[in-house]
Amino acid sequence: MFWKKKKKDNEETPKSNLGRLISDLFSKTDNLESFYNELEEMLISGDMGGTVAIEIVDELRERVKKGNIKEKENILIELRSIIAGSLKTAEFLPEHDTLNLFLVLGVNGVGKTTTIAKLSQYYKKNGFQKILFSAGDTFRAAAIDQLKIQGERTGNRVVAQAHGSDPGAVIYDSISSAKSHGEELILADTAGRMHNKANLVKELQKIDKIVNSNMAGGQYRKVLILDATTGQNGLQQAEAFNDAVHVDGVILTKYDATARGGLIVAISRKLNIPIAFVGHGEGLDDLSVFDPESYLNDLLALK
Numbered sequence: 001m002f003w004k005k006k007k008k009d010n011e012e013t014p015k016s017n018l019g020r021l022i023s024d025l026f027s028k029t030d031n032l033e034s035f036y037n038e039l040e041e042m043l044i045s046g047d048m049g050g051t052v053a054i055e056i057v058d059e060l061r062e063r064v065k066k067g068n069i070k071e072k073e074n075i076l077i078e079l080r081s082i083i084a085g086s087l088k089t090a091e092f093l094p095e096h097d098t099l100n101l102f103l104v105l106g107v108n109g110v111g112k113t114t115t116i117a118k119l120s121q122y123y124k125k126n127g128f129q130k131i132l133f134s135a136g137d138t139f140r141a142a143a144i145d146q147l148k149i150q151g152e153r154t155g156n157r158v159v160a161q162a163h164g165s166d167p168g169a170v171i172y173d174s175i176s177s178a179k180s181h182g183e184e185l186i187l188a189d190t191a192g193r194m195h196n197k198a199n200l201v202k203e204l205q206k207i208d209k210i211v212n213s214n215m216a217g218g219q220y221r222k223v224l225i226l227d228a229t230t231g232q233n234g235l236q237q238a239e240a241f242n243d244a245v246h247v248d249g250v251i252l253t254k255y256d257a258t259a260r261g262g263l264i265v266a267i268s269r270k271l272n273i274p275i276a277f278v279g280h281g282e283g284l285d286d287l288s289v290f291d292p293e294s295y296l297n298d299l300l301a302l303k
C-alpha cells in the first residue's frame with residue numbers, strides 16, 4: 001500500500017483489485033476495443049464513476065491511436081499518465097505566527113473526530129504544539145463527548161458548549177479563546193446531516209461567514225472527510241459540501257478497509273478538489289500525506 005503498513009505475520013500486502021484486473025485483462029484479450037470496454041467497466045467498479053471512467057478511456061484510446069502504441073506495457077504507461085494528470089494534491093499545513101482554523105466537514109460516521117485527533121498528532125510532529133479542538137457538532141451530544149475524549153487523549157484543549165447550542169457560537173468562542181490562550185491552530189468539528197441538506201447548507205454557510213469575519217490575517221481552510229469505502233456516495237457528498245461552502249481539500253478515511261481506490265481520481269478530476277491526506281487505520285498515526293506516485297503504483301500495481 002502507499003503508506004507503511006504494520007504487517008501481521010503471514011499477511012500479504014493487499015494489492016489494488018484494479019491493477020490485478022487490468023493485468024489479467026491484458027492477457028485475456030488482444031482486441032483493443034474489447035479491452036477498452038472492459039477497462040471502462042473496471043474503472044467504474046473501482047469507484048471512479050461513469051463519467052470519469054469514460055473520459056479516461058476515451059483519452060487513452062486517442063493517445064494509443066495517435067502514438068500508434070502497440071505494446072501492452074506502453075498502453076499501461078499511458079493510462080497511468082492520464083490518471084496522474086487527473087490527480088490534485090494540497091499541502092495542508094498551518095502557518096506559524098498566525099491563527100489557523102481548519103473546519104472539518106463530513107457526514108456522520110466518516111471519521112471526523114478520529115481524523116481531528118490524527119491531524120493534531122501530525123501537526124505536533126511538524127512543530128505546532130498549541131492546538132485547540134472546537135466542538136462544532138452540537139447536533140449530537142455524543143459528538144461533543146467524543147471530541148472531549150480525543151482532546152484528553154491527545155493533550156489538546158477543547159472548546160464546547162451544550163448539546164443543541166448554536167455551532168456558529170461555538171466556533172466564534174473557539175476563535176476568541178484561541179486568541180487569548182495563544183493556540184496557533186483550531187481544528188473545528190461540524191455536524192453532517194446529509195438527510196437534511198437545506199439545514200446543513202444554511203448552517204455551514206453561517207459558520208463560514210463567522211470564521212471569515214473573525215479570522216482576518218489568519219489561515220482558514222475547509223477540509224472534507226470522506227469514507228473511502230462508500231464509493232460513489234462519497235462523490236455525491238463531496239459535490240454537496242463543495243456546493244454549500246467551497247472545499248479546499250479532502251481527507252479520505254478507512255483506506256485500509258477498501259481495495260478500490262478510484263474515488264480519489266473521481267474527486268480530483270470531476271470536482272477539482274485536491275486530496276490532502278489518507279487515513280488508514282484507527283490509530284493516531286494512521287494518517288499519511290497523499291502521495292500520488294505511490295498511490296498510482298498501488299492502484300495500477302506497477303512497481
Ligand SMILES: Nc1nc2c(ncn2[C@@H]2O[C@H](COP(=O)(O)OP(=O)(O)OP(=O)(O)O)[C@@H](O)[C@H]2O)c(=O)[nH]1
Binds near residue numbers: 111113257
Ligand atoms: N479502519 C479505519 N477506521 C477508521 C478510520 N478513521 C476512522 N475510523 C473509525 O470510524 C469510526 C467513526 O469514526 P468517528 O471519528 O467517530 O467518525 P465521525 O465522523 O466523527 O462520526 P460521528 O461523530 O458519528 O459523526 C470509528 O470507529 C473510527 O475508529 C480509518 O482510517 N480506518
